[in-house]
Amino acid sequence: MNDATILLAAPTPGAGANEAAPAAGAGDYEKVEGRDRETIECQRACEAVAADKTASDYSHIVWAYGVIWALFCAYGIFLWRRSQRLADDISALNRKLERVR
Amino acid sequence: MGRTLPLVLFAFGAGTFPYCVQRVFFSTPMERQMGTVQKIFYFHVPLAWIMMLMGVVCGIAAAIQLRRQSSRAEATAIAAAEIVLVAGLGVLITGPIWGHATWGKAWTWDARQVSTGLLWLIFAAYVLVRHYGAAGSERLAAALAIFGAIDVPIIYYAVKIWKTTHPDNNVVGTLPPEMWATLWPCLAALLAMSLGLMLTRIRQEVAEISLDEGWVRIDDVVRSMTAKDDGKDADKDDGKDADKDASKDEE
Numbered sequence: 228m229n230d231a232t233i234l235l236a237a238p239t240p241g242a243g244a245n246e247a248a249p250a251a252g253a254g255d256y257e258k259v260e261g262r263d264r265e266t267i268e269c270q271r272a273c274e275a276v277a278a279d280k281t282a283s284d285y286s287h288i289v290w291a292y293g294v295i296w297a298l299f300c301a302y303g304i305f306l307w308r309r310s311q312r313l314a315d316d317i318s319a320l321n322r323k324l325e326r327v328r
Numbered sequence: 329m330g331r332t333l334p335l336v337l338f339a340f341g342a343g344t345f346p347y348c349v350q351r352v353f354f355s356t357p358m359e360r361q362m363g364t365v366q367k368i369f370y371f372h373v374p375l376a377w378i379m380m381l382m383g384v385v386c387g388i389a390a391a392i393q394l395r396r397q398s399s400r401a402e403a404t405a406i407a408a409a410e411i412v413l414v415a416g417l418g419v420l421i422t423g424p425i426w427g428h429a430t431w432g433k434a435w436t437w438d439a440r441q442v443s444t445g446l447l448w449l450i451f452a453a454y455v456l457v458r459h460y461g462a463a464g465s466e467r468l469a470a471a472l473a474i475f476g477a478i479d480v481p482i483i484y485y486a487v488k489i490w491k492t493t494h495p496d497n498n499v500v501g502t503l504p505p506e507m508w509a510t511l512w513p514c515l516a517a518l519l520a521m522s523l524g525l526m527l528t529r530i531r532q533e534v535a536e537i538s539l540d541e542g543w544v545r546i547d548d549v550v551r552s553m554t555a556k557d558d559g560k561d562a563d564k565d566d567g568k569d570a571d572k573d574a575s576k577d578e579e
Binding site: 280281285287288291294295298299302303306309313316317320323327 | 363364365367368371372375410414417418421422425426428429521525528529532535536539542543546549550553
């Protein structure tokens with residue numbers, strides 16, 4: 228990390244644009260620990276890449292899990308319809324048996 | 329028992345599934361290199377195992393059916409082949425989704441991918457031959473199923489024999505305990521669902537075979553009854569003709 232110490236000037240009431248800045252350490256300045264703009268932008272870019280990857284990973288997972296359970300459900304429905312057809316066939320056979328008797 | 333066991337398996341699978349999702353997404357640590365997408369593993373690998381297991385079951389059942397003409401073995405082979413198609417399609421779709429996220433390419437023509445695709449095609453051919461094949465095509469179908477079962481060890485050893493992009497078989501053995509603890513419930517849920525569906529399909533196929541036999545028998549009975557009635561009518565007609573002839577002679 229490229230951390231740098233930046234001294235930010237605290238606004239002083241009544242200070243004009245042409246007035247000279249007060250000397251450091253005189254009590255008008257506050258020392259702030261921060262990062263330079265480049266480091267912050269680099270970090271944000273990395274975070275954006277990570278966020279994109281996580282979003283893409285989640286979409287891949289949703290597709291994968293959705294496909295698996297959709298396949299099982301589709302096969303379950305296929306079996307259920309088949310059992311309905313078999314039940315109809317059995318009752319047709321029973322009707323024919325009754326007629327023959 | 330025949331009807332209860334599939335229901336018990338479905339209930340177990342349905343009950344375990346929410347626990348699996350909870351474990352996969354909230355209790356299992358993220359894999360360092362692949363990140364979130366590695367979570368496809370917990371369903372992709374068990375599905376591949378189920379596909380290979382059912383491929384072997386189908387091959388053995390088809391061989392038994394070929395030798396003993398057993399209707400139960402025939403039903404088992406057909407049911408197992410259909411589960412191979414369902415699980416195989418799951419593997420062949422989730423694998424490329426995972427590959428697209430990690431390798432940047434969905435299909436790399438890697439030996440494991442190709443041998444898995446081949447297994448799926450063999451069992452698709454088996455199911456089609458069983459469905460639409462003419463009488464006597466059971467032998468061809470059984471040969472296909474046995475050929476498919478032989479492909480299973482090829483899939484397993486593909487990553488050892490050839491250079492592949494697919495991870496090798498040691499990945500599962502070297503999993504950390506938290507990942508193992510997630511993989512097992514996922515395998516149990518999917519296996520319970522697959523077995524439940526397979527048992528239901530076996531029952532249906534056995535019922536269908538018995539129904540076909542029932543229809544053939546009842547048609548035979550109806551035909552023989554019709555033939556008897558026709559015979560009686562013919563006898564009556566013959567009798568009438570004889571009477572007529574006799575009366576003509578008397579005249």
